[in-house]
Amino acid sequence: MSQKLEIGKMAILLASLSEEELYSFRPSLDEVSYCQGKVGSMNMQKVIAAVETAAKRNGLIQEHLYRETHALYHAILEGIEGVTRGKPVIGEMSRTVGLRFSVVRGKPYHDPKEGEWLAVAFYGTIGAPVKGAEHETIGLGINHI
Amino acid sequence: MSQKLEIGKMAILLASLSEEELYSFRPSLDEVSYCQGKVGSMNMQKVIAAVETAAKRNGLIQEHLYRETHALYHAILEGIEGVTRGKPVIGEMSRTVGLRFSVVRGKPYHDPKEGEWLAVAFYGTIGAPVKGAEHETIGLGINHI
Amino acid sequence: MSQKLEIGKMAILLASLSEEELYSFRPSLDEVSYCQGKVGSMNMQKVIAAVETAAKRNGLIQEHLYRETHALYHAILEGIEGVTRGKPVIGEMSRTVGLRFSVVRGKPYHDPKEGEWLAVAFYGTIGAPVKGAEHETIGLGINHI
Amino acid sequence: MSQKLEIGKMAILLASLSEEELYSFRPSLDEVSYCQGKVGSMNMQKVIAAVETAAKRNGLIQEHLYRETHALYHAILEGIEGVTRGKPVIGEMSRTVGLRFSVVRGKPYHDPKEGEWLAVAFYGTIGAPVKGAEHETIGLGINHI
Amino acid sequence: MSQKLEIGKMAILLASLSEEELYSFRPSLDEVSYCQGKVGSMNMQKVIAAVETAAKRNGLIQEHLYRETHALYHAILEGIEGVTRGKPVIGEMSRTVGLRFSVVRGKPYHDPKEGEWLAVAFYGTIGAPVKGAEHETIGLGINHI
Amino acid sequence: MSQKLEIGKMAILLASLSEEELYSFRPSLDEVSYCQGKVGSMNMQKVIAAVETAAKRNGLIQEHLYRETHALYHAILEGIEGVTRGKPVIGEMSRTVGLRFSVVRGKPYHDPKEGEWLAVAFYGTIGAPVKGAEHETIGLGINHI
Ligand SMILES: [Mg+2]
Ligand SMILES: [Mg+2]
Ligand SMILES: [Mg+2]
Ligand SMILES: [Mg+2]
Ligand SMILES: [Mg+2]
Ligand SMILES: [Mg+2]
Numbered sequence: 001m002s003q004k005l006e007i008g009k010m011a012i013l014l015a016s017l018s019e020e021e022l023y024s025f026r027p028s029l030d031e032v033s034y035c036q037g038k039v040g041s042m043n044m045q046k047v048i049a050a051v052e053t054a055a056k057r058n059g060l061i062q063e064h065l066y067r068e069t070h071a072l073y074h075a076i077l078e079g080i081e082g083v084t085r086g087k088p089v090i091g092e093m094s095r096t097v098g099l100r101f102s103v104v105r106g107k108p109y110h111d112p113k114e115g116e117w118l119a120v121a122f123y124g125t126i127g128a129p130v131k132g133a134e135h136e137t138i139g140l141g142i143n144h145i
Numbered sequence: 146m147s148q149k150l151e152i153g154k155m156a157i158l159l160a161s162l163s164e165e166e167l168y169s170f171r172p173s174l175d176e177v178s179y180c181q182g183k184v185g186s187m188n189m190q191k192v193i194a195a196v197e198t199a200a201k202r203n204g205l206i207q208e209h210l211y212r213e214t215h216a217l218y219h220a221i222l223e224g225i226e227g228v229t230r231g232k233p234v235i236g237e238m239s240r241t242v243g244l245r246f247s248v249v250r251g252k253p254y255h256d257p258k259e260g261e262w263l264a265v266a267f268y269g270t271i272g273a274p275v276k277g278a279e280h281e282t283i284g285l286g287i288n289h290i
Numbered sequence: 291m292s293q294k295l296e297i298g299k300m301a302i303l304l305a306s307l308s309e310e311e312l313y314s315f316r317p318s319l320d321e322v323s324y325c326q327g328k329v330g331s332m333n334m335q336k337v338i339a340a341v342e343t344a345a346k347r348n349g350l351i352q353e354h355l356y357r358e359t360h361a362l363y364h365a366i367l368e369g370i371e372g373v374t375r376g377k378p379v380i381g382e383m384s385r386t387v388g389l390r391f392s393v394v395r396g397k398p399y400h401d402p403k404e405g406e407w408l409a410v411a412f413y414g415t416i417g418a419p420v421k422g423a424e425h426e427t428i429g430l431g432i433n434h435i
Numbered sequence: 436m437s438q439k440l441e442i443g444k445m446a447i448l449l450a451s452l453s454e455e456e457l458y459s460f461r462p463s464l465d466e467v468s469y470c471q472g473k474v475g476s477m478n479m480q481k482v483i484a485a486v487e488t489a490a491k492r493n494g495l496i497q498e499h500l501y502r503e504t505h506a507l508y509h510a511i512l513e514g515i516e517g518v519t520r521g522k523p524v525i526g527e528m529s530r531t532v533g534l535r536f537s538v539v540r541g542k543p544y545h546d547p548k549e550g551e552w553l554a555v556a557f558y559g560t561i562g563a564p565v566k567g568a569e570h571e572t573i574g575l576g577i578n579h580i
Numbered sequence: 581m582s583q584k585l586e587i588g589k590m591a592i593l594l595a596s597l598s599e600e601e602l603y604s605f606r607p608s609l610d611e612v613s614y615c616q617g618k619v620g621s622m623n624m625q626k627v628i629a630a631v632e633t634a635a636k637r638n639g640l641i642q643e644h645l646y647r648e649t650h651a652l653y654h655a656i657l658e659g660i661e662g663v664t665r666g667k668p669v670i671g672e673m674s675r676t677v678g679l680r681f682s683v684v685r686g687k688p689y690h691d692p693k694e695g696e697w698l699a700v701a702f703y704g705t706i707g708a709p710v711k712g713a714e715h716e717t718i719g720l721g722i723n724h725i
Numbered sequence: 726m727s728q729k730l731e732i733g734k735m736a737i738l739l740a741s742l743s744e745e746e747l748y749s750f751r752p753s754l755d756e757v758s759y760c761q762g763k764v765g766s767m768n769m770q771k772v773i774a775a776v777e778t779a780a781k782r783n784g785l786i787q788e789h790l791y792r793e794t795h796a797l798y799h800a801i802l803e804g805i806e807g808v809t810r811g812k813p814v815i816g817e818m819s820r821t822v823g824l825r826f827s828v829v830r831g832k833p834y835h836d837p838k839e840g841e842w843l844a845v846a847f848y849g850t851i852g853a854p855v856k857g858a859e860h861e862t863i864g865l866g867i868n869h870i
Pocket of ligand 4: 215425577
């Protein structure tokens with residue numbers, strides 16, 4: 001890959017690995033900003049809000065700039081396409097998610113003019129609202145910011 | 146997570162990590178069957194065929210059983226939903242993909258009656274058919290087999 | 291159901307039953323116009339064209355009236371949503387269809403002002419381009435004309 | 436068709452024919468397990484739950500096996516794609532459904548190794564939440580189990 | 581364009597221009613029937629209902645004819661595809677809309693047998709449920725009636 | 726609307742109005758950069774390429790910056806969702822488009838930190854590949870750049 005930093009890969013590792021498993025990837029994480037979080041819900045609005053709130057609280061986007069909110073929102077939605085496999089509906093389709101997520105902000109390209117980009121990753125489970133009746137799911141969204 | 150084996154996580158690590166990075170995850174990979182491959186194309190049919198061929202050649206599914214082909218096909222399509230973020234079209238939408246992929250077959254649940262499941266993961270880039278004009282993308286599909 | 295004639299049910303029976311099985315439904319078919327046909331393809335454009343051609347040749351729509359072509363086209367597309375289960379792509383998704391289809395034109399409602407409606411039904415198989423690696427599929431589209 | 440049993444056709448007949456109309460198809464139904472039910476709702480979660488509950492109560496799937504719940508869930512969703520023609524939303528899109536449904540479990544293929552498969556069919560009406568302002572709709576989902 | 585009247589263009593101008601800006605387009609508007617309205621909501625059902633109610637109150641469709649309700653409903657949904665860019669969900673995707681809309685009924689084609697058609701247009705904003713965190717959006721649906 | 730400049734409205738007017746009709750809107754167009762073009766095709770890749778080429782030739786985006794190509798690409802795709810009403814497929818669905826398009830680049834918000842945004846609009850016809858068998862269609866995409 002011709003990218004300098006793989007922010008998408010970093011994001012998916014931050015969302016899916018344990019603290020211990022992440023240990024060897026720490027050095028590359030120093031080159032980006034990121035946050036991590038968790039959300040479990042049948043309500044997609046809550047999933048979106050959980051990521052937006054975490055990103056704002058951790059200073060990954062400038063809260064009062066719509067430009068950055070817009071970049072993050074579309075990255076979240078692209079991640080949700082993976083999680084829901086093309087049907088961005090959770091509860092109405094009688095399923096629930098239990099997700100860990102991460103937001104990574106950094107400069108993935110060699111050319112500094114390419115500027116900053118965002119990666120939003122989800123990892124967890126999706127399934128019936130019954131304990132254990134679920135399988136894993138993953139999603140990644142990438143956007144320029 | 147209440148699963149015994151996280152075959153989705155294994156699949157995404159197999160698709161996205163280097164040999165070296167995978168080293169510490171090797172012990173858990175001993176508990177499943179898997180294969181890895183690569184495909185670059187503007188043609189989705191070629192992406193699907195690359196995964197199906199790799200899975201058959203490596204004995205991950207029984208080639209002459211439609212039941213297993215069907216399970217794999219739907220897992221591939223779910224993975225492609227993540228890669229294409231809900232629009233399973235590549236060339237016609239003027240984009241190309243360069244992907245590493247993996248197929249994992251194993252028993253993720255404690256109860257042996259839950260049987261075998263498949264995970265198909267993709268990791269790579271999607272973008273304009275111009276070198277460097279691309280960003281990362283990820284997809285994961287899971288199915289019972 | 292408050293309808294006088296169930297043109298959708300007639301259409302699906304015309305597409306899925308054998309001549310012999312259809313025998314007992316013949317009386318109700320006298321109240322509508324209909325045609326039947328067959329198409330096998332990996333190319334959705336050919337599937338659409340097969341239905342349009344059959345409908346025109348059998349006088350189910352007036353060939354030179356866009357209004358009727360438009361009504362039929364949207365009914366076909368709605369039927370294809372069922373056949374492809376929400377992803378109106380065949381060959382590019384590495385699958386092929388073998389379909390019988392029917393077009394029914396009639397007055398399903400009691401109130402004569404509700405006028406004429408069209409039903410387009412598909413029944414057959416969808417699957418890998420390998421003999422036997424396929425399962426059944428059905429679609430129905432309904433439109434006012 | 437090279438299948439031994441057409442479980443999809445059986446399912447759609449079970450969902451759309453009257454008891455009397457079904458009479459001549461009874462012999463083939465003896466080779467499969469099936470159940471029938473009804474649901475009317477603006478809420479898709481209720482439609483899904485109605486089918487799941489009927490399938491479990493009638494022993495068509497093993498309730499405590501996620502594997503079977505998963506197979507059924509995806510078959511239901513594929514059927515709903517036909518019913519909603521690619522937009523699996525009911526009330527939020529200001530429409531309501533009145534559906535009869537069926538679940539068929541059997542061995543459609545000659546090769547016994549192909550095992551058991553499920554067919555879920557819907558037949559009924561979709562339309563505005565006003566009596567009579569509706570037209571017919573059909574959906575079919577098929578999955579290996 | 582070979583059409584006599586561009587009802588879609590009229591509809592989008594009615595939805596997006598000010599009274600003053602519309603002034604010079606008035607003569608062509610005399611050849612069609614139309615109405616205008618406004619709706620702001622996170623609930624798509626309310627958006628659909630606002631257009632349906634306005635169309636009925638202003639006599640653009642015959643209220644008690646399902647045929648006309650059906651034509652309008654599909655035109656509205658097609659317009660919403662543009663507004664939501666392919667995901668007909670608002671609140672559940674954590675977004676809100678503020679829209680002006682119009683419904684135009686007329687005879688766009690030279691051949692009188694082509695009869696009457698409907699155009700439904702939306703223009704306004706879509707975005708986060710926070711003032712100012714929004715951008716413009718447009719949608720147009722066309723149907724024969 | 727709280728925006729300073731309505732770049733989406735400008736874009737749709739540039740795509741749908743004649744030179745003469747545009748006359749009175751000229752003053753506001755001085756505050757943005759824009760280009761216009763035309764494309765007719767059954768191939769979506771050609772539609773996308775036509776807009777990208779026009780935008781690059783007219784200096785609306787910096788050709789060698791992926792960041793800007795990415796912003797434009799997603800704005801084009803959002804516009805295409807409106808044109809195709811949620812199914813971004815043209816020829817494969819047996820339809821063809823004849824479109825005028827525009828790309829507008831400007832600063833829609835009062836706060837200068839909101840920076841530059843792009844609007845891509847399409848206006849024209851979509852229909853069967855038969856002269857006259859077509860109706861109007863519109864699409865608008867908006868993105869930060
Ligand atoms: Mg992108
Ligand atoms: Mg699943
Ligand atoms: Mg309808
Ligand atoms: Mg299948
Ligand atoms: Mg149309
Ligand atoms: Mg946006």
